[in-house]
Amino acid sequence: MMKLRFMAVVVMLLSCTERHKSTAKGSENEYTVESVRASLIRQEDTIIFSVIERARFPLNSPTYHQHYASIPHFSGSLLDVVLDYTEAIQAKFLHTAASSINTNKNIRKVYFHEMLPLFVAFGDDGNYAQTAASDLSILQAISRRIHYGKFVAEAKFRESPRDYEPLIRAKDRKALLKLLTSKNVEEIVVKRVEKKAMVFGQEVSLDHDVKGNYKVDPAIVSRLYKKWIIPMTKNVELEYLLRRLD
């Protein structure tokens, strides 16, 4: 049992340190708006796959009970620790501004209270462990996406520092938010994730195509992006930029 524990820990920790390597390789010269966006597009697939996998199970609320013996603090400290560990490593490869930005507590709260109830059925099938593992996958994917805002912001800043610098010095949050927002790009993202949810979440059968029968409602996926994932990413971008010249 001790052996299993030790080995399982190794895998889990390594899973958290992945960004270290990839970030290290991509450091300095690769933070272009284009390369960062390409990564965000690929991350959409991971987020949508993980949401579809979680939707196999109903809410399974005992997973999150504070006193459910097998998963102590699952909805709280466990997730924060794992997610924060990830962010701490990621932040090391950016301007020092990055290290002070961490919105995981907020992501966790929004995920459990607002997002999750939208795409799982109410009920309990006893699969608490798989449920916890699936939640963790989604949270890691979403947290990664939102904190990727630091790279997005760095890329945007490098593209046009003269536009950003005066606004940063003036701490003009409103003008900064406007400058870093591209309504057109946002609309494309929202539409694309809806299409991806349609494609990846359809029931695939040989005899007949079951159109309109999705494992997760595609409109919900686009709502997750529109209402939370995009705004929270932009908030990370904003916070990063405000500290960029410190």
Place this chain on the structure above:
Amino acid sequence: MMKLRFMAVVVMLLSCTERHKSTAKGSENEYTVESVRASLIRQEDTIIFSVIERARFPLNSPTYHQHYASIPHFSGSLLDVVLDYTEAIQAKFLHTAASSINTNKNIRKVYFHEMLPLFVAFGDDGNYAQTAASDLSILQAISRRIHYGKFVAEAKFRESPRDYEPLIRAKDRKALLKLLTSKNVEEIVVKRVEKKAMVFGQEVSLDHDVKGNYKVDPAIVSRLYKKWIIPMTKNVELEYLLRRLD
């Protein structure tokens, strides 16, 4: 750090014990050929999603070096321990025949030496941790599918015990294998997973449909099933049946 380790272990262990609950709930009366097949069909999605996620990375062979410091024994004992722990729990909910059947060492060998090189590019991008985590996901999904052969065999046995009993008593492996094989069903599975790989692995874009550009070659996915996953599942079925009357 100790806290993180402890908590990460909890998630990992729970992830392994999931089948305990689901199997307990489905015990006794739900092992019909139809219900077992429905589970296998849903498991296809999980396997294909995980293969697509793994294919994001090249082979990354240092992940598997015996002396790669961060992942000791990853290609060997680590995986066996995690996977075997899963199977030990699963087997508890079946006829005693189940507990003696475990083909994880073989699955691991086939996976790394034959399956994996078919769907990843040769190369090294440094993402060893994500690579290890992805391999573990696929191995868990494939191991679950193959050892599900115990449930498949139990369901088939219950459906027509009079056909199976004399062959089991005679230890007639050849006739048993013939009896539990449905060529028609196998062909449907192979075609369906190919179609699923086409659907789930396509590049989804708003402007244009990129047909024929798949993240994993669909023909490879059907080959994984035809050449290894289906035969190995049938072998588990056969071994289970041979012990069914002990």
